[in-house]
Every structure is written in structure tokens, then in C-alpha cells.
Amino acid sequence: MSIYTTTYDVIVVGGGHAGSEAAASAANFGARTLLITMSLQNIAQMSCNPAMGGIAKGQIVREIDALGGYSGIITDKTAIQFKMLNKSKGPAMWSPRAQSDRMRFAEEWRWQLENIENLDMFQDSVNGLLFKGDKIVGVRTALGIEIKSKTVVITAGTFLNGLIHIGEKTFGGGRAGESASTGITEDLVAKGFESGRMKTGTPPRVDARSLDFSKMIEQPGDVIPEKFSYLQSVVPLVEQRSCYMSYTSSEVHELLREGFDRSPMFNGRIQSTGPRYCPSIEDKIDRFASKDRHQIFVEPEGWKTNEIYVNGFSTSLPDDVQDAALRKVAGFENVKFLRYGYAIEYDYFPPTQLKHSLETKLVENLFFAGQINGTTGYEEAGAQGLMAGVNAALKVDGRDPFILKRDEAYIGVLIDDLITKGTEEPYRMFTSRAEYRTLLRQDNADLRLTKKGFELGLASQERMDRVLEKQVKTDLFIKFLNETSVKPGDINPILEHKGTAIIPQTMKLFRIAARPQIDLEDLVKLGSVATFIHENDIDKEIKEQAEIHLKYSGYIAKEKNNADKLSRLEHVRIPDGFDYDGLKSVSIEAKQKLNKIRPTTIAQASRISGVSPSDVSVLLVYMGR
Incomplete structure (x- = not known):
């Protein structure tokens, strides 16, 4: 099949996190799909930190997985550490995060894409878009090849007219060592699109052999690590690598300030907006001048590399300033740099120009996903990519778009925020952005979304069977706890040990389980509960679901009621x-x-x-x- 004679259903421009999920979802839906990227060796490259998930972002990865996407699976296969964040808070705040092996992550993503039916890949740069009236009909590459398609999804990341800054040095690029993309912005502006500029940055990478980890605070993974994917065929980590933490100091800050006059952030060369919630180190010491130290997280890049990602030290200061200042951080006294941090400016298109399907309002059959919409983060990009890819395929098939509501998914919150409110700074997801976060937990993403993904043809039968089993067993366990009573003599020793009031008479187990001091694991000490769990194969995941229901059912019901009321206006x-x-x-x-x-x-x-x-x-x- 030749690209000269084939008219594709979907062309995806860009092979980052958004592009990879877009190409996968379109092809898995059944659309004849072509992924065009400037470098097949850099598919789904982790351009910044080697990690997936985090506060609210972990929920998004779980949602992508529940819908049949691949970000969670690839992360699990390449993880070197796993942590469930915010476990001291309520379940709406629990957020999974994993460190990944950067090189293996890109390798696994490419292998996954190469084995998807209906998906072709081609290495070239797209520098022009083909229109017929107000419809897009294909793309033009740097080689001058015109490739026709019924729909096009643009996921250009930071490559659109990308400009890299290190101190007073400026050069074109979409990422360190890779060229910028030109032509797309100009074609879109000519069609009437509004464009803008945004900025992001990345910290130095250093050699682990030059660091003194004894001066740092070790940050190990969870004792019993979990995973992102709900698939049972994907197994949790057995071995993990530790991260470490250090701190800047007043001395570090003074050295950094000496370079402010040569910083593109302060001398006016960078005028675009950067991410408020992931500021550069110079931003931190300028905006929070009263703080005499900031955290530095020392994160390994993989199993078979000495490269270290210096999280918390994102900067565009001159290389000599970076070198002098970082050497004053505890453990970095003899640091060897592998590459210096830099800032990058790039074009984006305000997302109010999109429909909820991520199709543009001005040009039919043209979709945007990822940083082109003003977002930041692999997770936000992957979610948009999945939605844009499947909606492009649905458009070709003449079907209604697939749109998630705010009470159904963080993905729904993300897209609605972008389309309705727009953004003038790189958008990052937080749990606080979701008014229904008690409903949108990381633990129930499969229960919320797998059926939708299955009906679209994205989620497998294996996933659907797993969800049905989980729901049946959870309901069965809750029913058991609601109907089973416990005598004072059996439960009071446990209650006394946990520092909660004893019971004077027989009481239903669900009332005991609802107490904040009591975990379901405490009740497993009772013979009747232990027997039920064994006979019905109730695993940790089922127990967690049941416990959340028993402890938070009132809050969940109230939030669901509020969502139902507001949904009438939808x-x-x-x-x-x-x-x-x-x-x-x-x-x-x-x-x-x-x-x-x-x-x-x-x-x-x-x-x-x-x-x-x-x-x-x-x-x-x-x-x-």
C-alpha cells in the first residue's frame, strides 16, 4: 500500500504521547490510520521527567487504561518505582505515580504501535496542510509528498516554531537535538485561526556516578507496589529503584540570582507564559523570595543508565550559572552534567476554537490534541490524543462524537475546561478542578469507563469481563457486610485495640466497618469474614471498593445527586x-x-x-x- 495512492481515514501528525494514543485509538476503532513523526526512534519520548501520574494525573492514566488506551500498560511494563500519593487523605485524593525507564518506555510504545492492525507509520516532517474549502483533506511533508486523508489530528507538542533558550543562547528546536516544525502554524493562521506562544522548561541531566547519595534523603517506592492498568495480565513491580531528595540553599539562590541579567526569563527574550504550577528554579526564588530553600528530587532515568533527572531545578539560566549553583546543593558537589536545562517556546492555539470532540470549529475534519491546545503533561496529552483519535474515526464512520461529561471522568473535566474557559498558561490537571472528584476516583475508573470503551471497540472483552467480575464481587461483599451481625465478645477486643467505642449488643458489620478507626483488614480477624473472603475469592481491590463505599457512601450519594441536577442543563x-x-x-x-x-x-x-x-x-x- 503506497502513501502516494492511499487515502487514509485518519492521519496523526506527531508521535508524542498525544499522537501515540490518537493513532492507537483510531486504528483500534477500525480506521485506516497513518502516524507521521519526525523521528520513529523518539516515539512517545519522555521529553521532561521520566514519570507518569501524580496528583489528578494518575487518575487520568487510569481513565485512559479503562477506555482501552495504552499509557497505563506501557508505564507498568517499564516502571522502576511506584507510589500511591496522598494515602493519608480520603480516596478522592489518592493518586498513583510511577517512575519509568525512559528508553524502555519509548521502545515499548513503538513496539505496541507497530503491532496494531490498520496502523501505518512514516518518518517525515509535516510542513503543510491540504484544504478543500473549509475541510482538511490531507498533509504535505518536507519531502514534498502530499498524503490524502479524510481527517487529520495534529499533536505537534512543543515543535511548532519551537525556540530553545539557554542563557543568552537561542536556537530553533522542538526538543534538545531535534528540529522545530514550520509551516503548520502559518497554514492555520491563514485559515483564520488564532495562535499564541507558550513556554515550558526542563532541568539538567547529570551523571549518577558523580553524586553523593549519602547526603540526600532516600525516597523508596511503596512496600507493596500497585500498578496503573486494570488488566490482570499486567503484573506489579517486584524490584524498585529509589529516588532521593535534597534541598537548595541561600547560597544556591545567590549564585542563581547572579545570572538573572543573562536569563531569557528576566531580560525580555522570553515573553510567553510558562506553567504556573511547575515553575523554573529562577521563578521560584524570584516569586518566593522569603523561602531559603526548595526541594530537589533526584530521579533515575532507568535501570541501565546513570543518567539522573534533577526534578525541581528546571531552568533556562546560562550553563555556567547552572553548573556553579547546582554544585552547592548537598550531594551535587562534584556533579558532572550530561546536558544543561533549557526553556522552550512554541506555538499553541487557544482551545476555545475547538468543539468538545476536539474537532476545530473553523475547519471540518481537523482535530487538535496535546500541547497545541495549551496543556502540559504526558497524561493530559495522552487523554486528549485518545479522544481526538477515536472522534476522528467516528467522524469518518458518520457517527456522533464520543464526549465525556465532567461527572464521568477527569478527561471530561480537562476537555470542558479547555473548550469552555480556554487557557492563557500551560494547563495542568488538579483534583481541585473537578467538582465531582469523590465520584472520579482512581480506583473506580474501570467501573466508570470500561463499558464505554468496550462499546466503542477500544476496550477488550478481557477488560469487560474483569469489570463485571469486580462489580459482582464488590456488591456481594457489601451485601454480606450489611446482612452479617457480630457479637460484642467477638469484636470488642478489636475495637478496644483500635481506640474506638466498644459495642454493648450485637451489631451489623457494615456499621463497624464505617467507623474511621476501623479498616476492613481489622474485620478479617473475625472468622466469618475470613471464611467469606476465602470462599468468594475477595481480593485487595474488591475490599478497597467495599470499604470506600461503606465509609463514603453518604458523600458519594450527595455528589451524584448534585451531578444529576446539573446534568439536566446538559x-x-x-x-x-x-x-x-x-x-x-x-x-x-x-x-x-x-x-x-x-x-x-x-x-x-x-x-x-x-x-x-x-x-x-x-x-x-x-x-x-
């Missing part, structure tokens, strides 16, 4: 081309925002900054409600 559609200027009693700001974003439902309109509850009431009147 069904109140706003007609295409609605005349907002003709609305009386609506503020000028609201009219301007409504005209720009063109919300599709009353619920979406209510989430737009500048649209007040009274404006929504007026809209409801006009909708006949």
Missing part, C-alpha cells in the same frame, strides 16, 4: 448560530464570551467565565425553559 441544547446579540438583559461581557465560545448547551454556557447566573436564566427563557 440536555438543554443551544441551536447552532443562535443570535446572542439579540438577547435583552444579558451583559455585554456575556454576549462577547458567548459569541466567541459558541456553547452547545446551557450547562456549558453556565461554566463560561463572565456569564452570570442571571444571564443563564435569560438563556433558559429563550430556550423555552
